[in-house]
Amino acid sequence: MFGIVRPCSHRLTEGLKTEWMAHLCGLCLALRSDHGQFSRIVTNYDGLIVSVLTEAQAERGTGRRRTAGPCPLRGMRTAPVAKGEGARLAAAVSLVLASAKVRDHVADGDGVLRRRPVALAARRIAGGWDRAGARTGAELGFDTAVLVDAVDRQTGIEALAGPGTSLLTVTEPTETATAAAFAHTAVLAGRPGNMAPLAEAGRLFGRLAHLLDAVEDQGTDAASGAWNPLTATGTSRAEARRLADDALHGIRLALRDAEFTDDKLAHVLLAHELRTSVDRAFGTSSCAHQGQASAQGGNPYGSNNPYGGGNPYGDQGGGNPYGGGNPGGPGGPRGPRDLGPNPSHEPPPPPKPRGFWAGCAVAIGLCCTCKLCCAKEYEGPWSRKKREGCCRDCDCDCCDCGCDC
Numbered sequence: 214m215f216g217i218v219r220p221c222s223h224r225l226t227e228g229l230k231t232e233w234m235a236h237l238c239g240l241c242l243a244l245r246s247d248h249g250q251f252s253r254i255v256t257n258y259d260g261l262i263v264s265v266l267t268e269a270q271a272e273r274g275t276g277r278r279r280t281a282g283p284c285p286l287r288g289m290r291t292a293p294v295a296k297g298e299g300a301r302l303a304a305a306v307s308l309v310l311a312s313a314k315v316r317d318h319v320a321d322g323d324g325v326l327r328r329r330p331v332a333l334a335a336r337r338i339a340g341g342w343d344r345a346g347a348r349t350g351a352e353l354g355f356d357t358a359v360l361v362d363a364v365d366r367q368t369g370i371e372a373l374a375g376p377g378t379s380l381l382t383v384t385e386p387t388e389t390a391t392a393a394a395f396a397h398t399a400v401l402a403g404r405p406g407n408m409a410p411l412a413e414a415g416r417l418f419g420r421l422a423h424l425l426d427a428v429e430d431q432g433t434d435a436a437s438g439a440w441n442p443l444t445a446t447g448t449s450r451a452e453a454r455r456l457a458d459d460a461l462h463g464i465r466l467a468l469r470d471a472e473f474t475d476d477k478l479a480h481v482l483l484a485h486e487l488r489t490s491v492d493r494a495f496g497t498s499s500c501a502h503q504g505q506a507s508a509q510g511g512n513p514y515g516s517n518n519p520y521g522g523g524n525p526y527g528d529q530g531g532g533n534p535y536g537g538g539n540p541g542g543p544g545g546p547r548g549p550r551d552l553g554p555n556p557s558h559e560p561p562p563p564p565k566p567r568g569f570w571a572g573c574a575v576a577i578g579l580c581c582t583c584k585l586c587c588a589k590e591y592e593g594p595w596s597r598k599k600r601e602g603c604c605r606d607c608d609c610d611c612c613d614c615g616c617d618c
Contacts, residue, residue: 216258217425217490218482219600224489225481231293232478236261236268236303238281239295243304248345252304254576255311255342259422260303262482263394266411267299269479270402270472298401302353306394308346309357312339313364315569320368321439324568335569355397363390371440376447380456383442384423391419399471410470414483417460417467421487424457425494429598433566450495457491564597 225233240261244252268277279296283289316339318324319332326332343361350357363386374383395415399407427442428450434441443453465484473479567575572595579594593600 216260217422217494218262218486219258219490220482220486224486229478229481233261233265233482234287235278235293236264236295236300236478238284238287238292239300240264240303240307242281242294243296243300244307247301247304247349248308252308252342252345254573255307257307257310259418260307260310262418262479263303263306263398264295264299265479265482266395266398267297267302267401268295269476270399270404270407270474271299272403273474298353299398301349302355302394302397302401305346305349305353305355305357306360308342308349309360309364312342312346313360313367315339315342316364318569323437323439323566324571326569331569353397354400355394359393360390363387371442371445374442374445376445378446380424380442380446380448380453381420383446384420387423388416388419391422392416404472407471410467414464414467414471417463418483418487421457421460421464421491424453424460425490428453428494436565454491454495457495461487461491566596567594569595 220233237256237258241253241256244256271277277295277297278293280291281294283291315335319326319335319339322332326335343357346360347357367386370383370386392412392415395418396408396412399405399411423442430439431441431443433439435444442448443450464487468476468480468483566572575592575594579591591600592598
């Protein structure tokens with residue numbers, strides 16, 4: 214599974230952990246029901262946020278959960294899982310995002326995808342996921358063409374990007390796609406007034422997803438000669454961190470402008486777990502059980518930020534009430550930077566990713582041994598990045614944000 218929001222269970226109360234697992238399993242089962250067993254491979258942590266947002270806005274009532282049968286990822290236990298339009302929209306979005314990821318790996322010639330027969334097979338799978346996502350999206354009134362268009366535009370934008378190009382120019386297609394998905398949750402929940410703030414939250418979430426992926430992959434991309442947004446545009450990690458903090462602040466403000474029935478889980482994921490994801494990507498993890506928290510919870514900017522997110526920039530104007538910065542504006546990039554991070558301050562390069570089929574084999578092994586669910590830490594099947602089991606046990610409490618979540 215992939216995604217930037219991967220909460221440790223110790224940071225969730227028992228109730229929120231159950232809710233999070235209900236949405237994760239609901240997404241997986243919605244994929245199986247609508248698109249077959251193989252499609253469950255595209256289950257991802259970020260996609261379930263669409264399901265969470267839909268439910269957070271909907272009126273309370275019966276029929277939001279159903280009991281699912283035993284599953285190896287749950288230790289062969291039954292569990293309540295989310296169902297309905299939110300889970301199906303999350304499935305459609307996940308299919309299109311996974312299709313984009315496969316095509317990106319094909320374009321980069323990663324691993325066995327350098328071989329023409331394998332690349333052709335991968336493209337056919339990706340095309341099938343695009344069509345499947347479009348069918349489900351159409352049934353829900355959501356046109357996935359905006360997602361496909363964003364993916365198609367990304368290649369052209371990257372081809373033209375170079376030193377001095379605004380990093381936000383490169384992240385724009387991802388921002389547009391996630392904005393559309395987040396906004397449609399308001400339509401499904403019957404709250405059209407939430408469309409604007411949720412579109413803004415989605416835009417900034419897409420920016421963060423693109424930024425953090427670039428930061429985490431920069432070492433690997435440099436070793437393999439693959440294209441990386443930070444290196445190509447000459448953006449320093451310090452500037453990328455500034456943009457990430459600005460986006461975090463903007464998401465919090467946007468969520469405050471939306472009306473929710475129960476936003477507790479959405480708040481934890483989009484306000485606090487996103488901060489942890491940023492800290493993890495930049496090597497300033499604030500998770501106490503990993504022994505890396507500072508006296509201020511891993512916040513490198515101190516504890517004076519009223520939002521608890523450590524953003525020293527706030528809304529820098531530019532006419533955007535949510536922050537987040539505009540290309541060329543006061544909150545946007547300030548021009549070319551050095552062409553890479555300072556090697557003396559960088560962690561060692563990550564291990565080389567596995568090829569597509571090798572990763573599939575490892576993923577099957579992780580599923581069969583329940584490591585995806587219960588392991589303290591495991592190696593991502595394709596990326597080989599360190600991941601945390603989604604429902605492993607931990608008895609510490611390191612959420613010091615001071616809010617009511």
